Amino acid sequence: MNSAVLLDSMHSEQSRSKFFIRILGQILVATVLLYLASRYLIYWQDWPDLTQSIQTLIGSSEQQENSNLIKSMALLMGYLAVFIFIIIHVYKNPTTTLTDDSNSYRNLVFYIIRFAFWAVFLVGLADTIISLLRVENFLLPLVGEKLNDILGLATKRGLYVHYPLIVLSLFIAWFSRSLGFMWLAFLVVLAEFTIVLTRFIFSYEQAYMGDLVRFWYAALFLFASAYTLYDNGHVRVDVLYARFKPRKKAWVNAIGTLFLGLPVCWTILHYGMGSKQSSLISPIITYEVSQSGYGLYVKYLMAGFLIIFAVTMAIQFVSLFLSSCAYLFGEKDAPMPAGGEH
Numbered sequence: 001m002n003s004a005v006l007l008d009s010m011h012s013e014q015s016r017s018k019f020f021i022r023i024l025g026q027i028l029v030a031t032v033l034l035y036l037a038s039r040y041l042i043y044w045q046d047w048p049d050l051t052q053s054i055q056t057l058i059g060s061s062e063q064q065e066n067s068n069l070i071k072s073m074a075l076l077m078g079y080l081a082v083f084i085f086i087i088i089h090v091y092k093n094p095t096t097t098l099t100d101d102s103n104s105y106r107n108l109v110f111y112i113i114r115f116a117f118w119a120v121f122l123v124g125l126a127d128t129i130i131s132l133l134r135v136e137n138f139l140l141p142l143v144g145e146k147l148n149d150i151l152g153l154a155t156k157r158g159l160y161v162h163y164p165l166i167v168l169s170l171f172i173a174w175f176s177r178s179l180g181f182m183w184l185a186f187l188v189v190l191a192e193f194t195i196v197l198t199r200f201i202f203s204y205e206q207a208y209m210g211d212l213v214r215f216w217y218a219a220l221f222l223f224a225s226a227y228t229l230y231d232n233g234h235v236r237v238d239v240l241y242a243r244f245k246p247r248k249k250a251w252v253n254a255i256g257t258l259f260l261g262l263p264v265c266w267t268i269l270h271y272g273m274g275s276k277q278s279s280l281i282s283p284i285i286t287y288e289v290s291q292s293g294y295g296l297y298v299k300y301l302m303a304g305f306l307i308i309f310a311v312t313m314a315i316q317f318v319s320l321f322l323s324s325c326a327y328l329f330g331e332k333d334a335p336m337p338a339g340g341e342h
Helices: 002-044 050-058 066-092 098-135 139-143 145-151 154-175 181-200 207-223 225-230 246-273 281-286 299-328
Strands: none
Touching (some): 002 299, 050 066, 098 154, 246 299
């Protein structure tokens, strides 16, 4: 009898622990996505930031206009509503395992990566064609003076060419299940090989050709980082970890993601997007371009690569945290902690 009571008590305690861990994982992911949404509202729609909203609520800041006051309250209520929804959702789905949540976040990361791959592929290709036509003086007779002037402005090209292609990439990524890293690597090699041929055989080289290589090359490494983390492909210095047993590895991964991995991602997001003058948000807002004459107008998008890197790595760290906890709790479908086998 005492053994049965003890087992029931342990099971109940484990269920409560899983409940709070699932809530923690979903809040961590939601906070990252909410932070991105708030950056858009703050920098593009002139909403007050969260600090101003809290100060307004507690009355420690100067009185704001009614419109800003409403926006402040809406921003706070939005955060609160999401967190309440998470608690209710977890409570109403008690059979969902930590492994299920981990797989869901991993799939979200893969979707973001697929979207980013298609975006850089389409934007790079379109911008290269436009730059080629401009350099060779084919664009003006082809599209007319008005459209030629529009495509010569970074803000217009970004608004009317880049952003529609980025939106299109969201839909392509939804139906395409291939991550496309091999294709992107092939495209980088092909673009660099084209430069070598045209430079040394035809004595022809333009700024946009080198810009395209850098654009795709940066995307390849930054977008693939989260998948490499999932696939355990990062270079590791396993002095101690390689000797650990699976449970100890799971503890290291769970603690390491929370106290080492996620803080790095948040440092990138906070310092890169903390204000309009920050290093990642400023180029995007101003449509910053390189100084190389007729090069590609994609430098502002390359600042966004680090944002994609930080977001996908943060979500993948949460996925790793949950899968490690699932192994510690003994879930049947939990993957064994990897690393240090070789």
